[in-house]
Amino acid sequence: MKARQWILVKHFEGEPKDEDLVLQEIDLPDQLNEGEVLLEGLYWTVDPYMRPYSKTYNPPITMFGEQLAKVIKTRNGEYPLGTVVLSMSGWRSHFISNGNDLKPISFDLGSTPLSYCLGTLGMPGATAYFGLMNLLEPKKGDKLILNGAAGAVGSVVGQLAKIHGCEVIAFVGDDSKLDWCKNELGFDHVFNYKKVDFSEVIQKVAPDGCELFFDNVGGNWYHTIINKHLKKYGKAALCGSIENYNDKEVKLYPSTNNSILAKELRIQGIIVNTFAKDWPKAFTEMNHFIREGKLKVKETTYEGFENMRSAFYGLFKGENTGKAIIKA
Amino acid sequence: MKARQWILVKHFEGEPKDEDLVLQEIDLPDQLNEGEVLLEGLYWTVDPYMRPYSKTYNPPITMFGEQLAKVIKTRNGEYPLGTVVLSMSGWRSHFISNGNDLKPISFDLGSTPLSYCLGTLGMPGATAYFGLMNLLEPKKGDKLILNGAAGAVGSVVGQLAKIHGCEVIAFVGDDSKLDWCKNELGFDHVFNYKKVDFSEVIQKVAPDGCELFFDNVGGNWYHTIINKHLKKYGKAALCGSIENYNDKEVKLYPSTNNSILAKELRIQGIIVNTFAKDWPKAFTEMNHFIREGKLKVKETTYEGFENMRSAFYGLFKGENTGKAIIKA
Numbered sequence: 001m002k003a004r005q006w007i008l009v010k011h012f013e014g015e016p017k018d019e020d021l022v023l024q025e026i027d028l029p030d031q032l033n034e035g036e037v038l039l040e041g042l043y044w045t046v047d048p049y050m051r052p053y054s055k056t057y058n059p060p061i062t063m064f065g066e067q068l069a070k071v072i073k074t075r076n077g078e079y080p081l082g083t084v085v086l087s088m089s090g091w092r093s094h095f096i097s098n099g100n101d102l103k104p105i106s107f108d109l110g111s112t113p114l115s116y117c118l119g120t121l122g123m124p125g126a127t128a129y130f131g132l133m134n135l136l137e138p139k140k141g142d143k144l145i146l147n148g149a150a151g152a153v154g155s156v157v158g159q160l161a162k163i164h165g166c167e168v169i170a171f172v173g174d175d176s177k178l179d180w181c182k183n184e185l186g187f188d189h190v191f192n193y194k195k196v197d198f199s200e201v202i203q204k205v206a207p208d209g210c211e212l213f214f215d216n217v218g219g220n221w222y223h224t225i226i227n228k229h230l231k232k233y234g235k236a237a238l239c240g241s242i243e244n245y246n247d248k249e250v251k252l253y254p255s256t257n258n259s260i261l262a263k264e265l266r267i268q269g270i271i272v273n274t275f276a277k278d279w280p281k282a283f284t285e286m287n288h289f290i291r292e293g294k295l296k297v298k299e300t301t302y303e304g305f306e307n308m309r310s311a312f313y314g315l316f317k318g319e320n321t322g323k324a325i326i327k328a
Numbered sequence: 329m330k331a332r333q334w335i336l337v338k339h340f341e342g343e344p345k346d347e348d349l350v351l352q353e354i355d356l357p358d359q360l361n362e363g364e365v366l367l368e369g370l371y372w373t374v375d376p377y378m379r380p381y382s383k384t385y386n387p388p389i390t391m392f393g394e395q396l397a398k399v400i401k402t403r404n405g406e407y408p409l410g411t412v413v414l415s416m417s418g419w420r421s422h423f424i425s426n427g428n429d430l431k432p433i434s435f436d437l438g439s440t441p442l443s444y445c446l447g448t449l450g451m452p453g454a455t456a457y458f459g460l461m462n463l464l465e466p467k468k469g470d471k472l473i474l475n476g477a478a479g480a481v482g483s484v485v486g487q488l489a490k491i492h493g494c495e496v497i498a499f500v501g502d503d504s505k506l507d508w509c510k511n512e513l514g515f516d517h518v519f520n521y522k523k524v525d526f527s528e529v530i531q532k533v534a535p536d537g538c539e540l541f542f543d544n545v546g547g548n549w550y551h552t553i554i555n556k557h558l559k560k561y562g563k564a565a566l567c568g569s570i571e572n573y574n575d576k577e578v579k580l581y582p583s584t585n586n587s588i589l590a591k592e593l594r595i596q597g598i599i600v601n602t603f604a605k606d607w608p609k610a611f612t613e614m615n616h617f618i619r620e621g622k623l624k625v626k627e628t629t630y631e632g633f634e635n636m637r638s639a640f641y642g643l644f645k646g647e648n649t650g651k652a653i654i655k656a
Contacts (some may be wrong), residue, residue, distance in 0.1 A: 033533060251582070254580060258572050260595055264596070264602060266596045
């Protein structure tokens with residue numbers, strides 16, 4: 001049968017261009033070997049991490065990434081016809097697997113949309129959950145500084161923090177995201193960082209400092225907040241460093257070690273796979289919050305596998321709010 | 329009676345100078361009020377933290393600090409004549425107290441020298457103990473990077489790490505300290521940091537990286553070790569930042585946040601008072617190690633209260649090995 005796949009032809013430079021990623025058609029074998037399954041993609045995800053991470057490959061490659069797929073042919077008893085799985089199989093419409101890279105949905109999804117397994121109930125949601133709950137250990141009344149607050153990770157961090165009684169000081173990059181975070185998600189203080197000095201506004205709303213910081217941006221945000229805005233025993237979870245991803249030279253910043261020492265801060269990095277065994281428990285809890293209406297999910301859905309590239313490029317133009325999903 | 333005290337006349341700037349700290353004689357009342365005791369200092373301590381901490385005061389002040397003192401006159405039933413206590417009463421030869429700032433020795437010292445209560449069995453020893461045990465959680469086979477390894481804190485950290493089966497990569501500032509750490513304390517790799525490139529030698533003895541870092545120095549050490557020498561899930565305890573204490577301008581360093589994120593490091597500051605309730609338990613355990621000969625103590629003793637300033641200034645010139653103690 002014919003399968004389509006997106007090929008990363010060369011490394012992105014500056015603004016991603018149409019010729020960097022091209023759609024290709026290939027033939028898949030008609031017969032499966034014993035143990036193999038044929039899968040059809042249902043939903044794909046595009047995420048900002050794909051941009052810096054692509055540098056670790058040598059193009060041309062089939063673009064990497066996660067998808068939700070359905071078994072449409074099987075010679076593997078573990079994966080009967082119709083089974084829905086998650087797979088890091090890349091930007092492919094169909095693919096054959098020996099089962100090793102397939103993960104069944106690991107919790108009771110109930111009536112929650114399947115596509116959420118690529119967002120709030122998937123890798124970004126787990127990142128938010130474990131970064132907040134395990135690293136920051138939020139307590140009622142804690143003030144949390146959160147940048148990238150309208151993103152797939154940030155929007156979940158902020159809402160979980162609200163559920164746990166925190167005061168959320170959130171930063172986003174445009175006014176429609178600000179509106180969403182403020183009026184729908186209920187974050188306490190929301191700022192468009194392009195229109196304010198972030199340090200000044202934090203000082204204003206939290207003159208005595210903040211207990212928690214969930215960092216999606218790095219760079220000046222990290223150094224300034226550690227040194228000026230975290231209070232004694234403050235904690236920071238480092239999740240993203242988008243301000244440094246494209247650095248061509250080593251940037252210099254004021255030291256933070258003195259502040260970490262004097263304020264007895266705890267700074268920790270989060271990579272979500274470290275908590276893999278606890279994902280099902282986290283998703284069960286979060287799905288409960290979703291059903292209760294306490295955890296809101298926004299998806300920007302692009303119809304058609306052929307629109308994956310546009311969806312991906314849209315991430316860097318601020319085109320979508322919440323999770324970007326491509327539907328077959 | 330006459331009491332002597334050291335007055336911090338003005339804030340230190342750059343290299344500490346003789347005119348910054350001056351010795352003064354004052355009169356103490358001859359009569360005690362009900363509840364008061366008169367104390368005579370037996371031992372005083374000078375520690376590097378005093379330098380940065382002095383900035384939080386407005387000189388002129390009597391220089392702050394801990395001492396071991398003996399009750400030589402009493403109108404307080406809780407403190408009979410001859411009682412030995414610890415007190416944060418500052419650099420004073422004698423002082424009157426209502427008892428509120430006096431602490432009895434909180435564990436069974438046995439035949440261990442009293443002055444150890446200002447060192448290995450006092451604040452520096454507790455700093456070493458809790459920084460290592462609570463923040464770094466050493467495991468058998470962990471490689472520990474330790475700077476200031478011959479100091480009052482560092483020498484205890486390294487020995488406790490050895491007791492817990494770690495491989496200790498230690499740095500000191502001169503060859504006699506190197507000799508002590510290597511041949512008496514048994515640290516695995518000891519270097520005089522003035523004679524080697526610390527990063528190069530760490531790379532050599534631990535090409536795959538280290539699990540643990542106990543930082544007494546800060547500055548380039550902190551930034552280089554976080555970025556280059558800690559491995560995945562590595563931990564750092566920040567205890568001192570002597571490389572930055574005398575900074576007159578903000579120094580800039582390469583960012584560390586990306587490394588903390590990617591390697592999921594845990595960086596934490598230690599200030600020993602946070603663990604105050606657990607000190608007696610720690611000292612009991614450490615005194616046991618001392619009696620068994622597993623934990624060795626070295627003191628550099630300065631005779632005479634009038635030599636406190638020299639002892640203090642000597643800290644910043646690497647003059648002493650082990651704990652600096654002033655004896656009355």
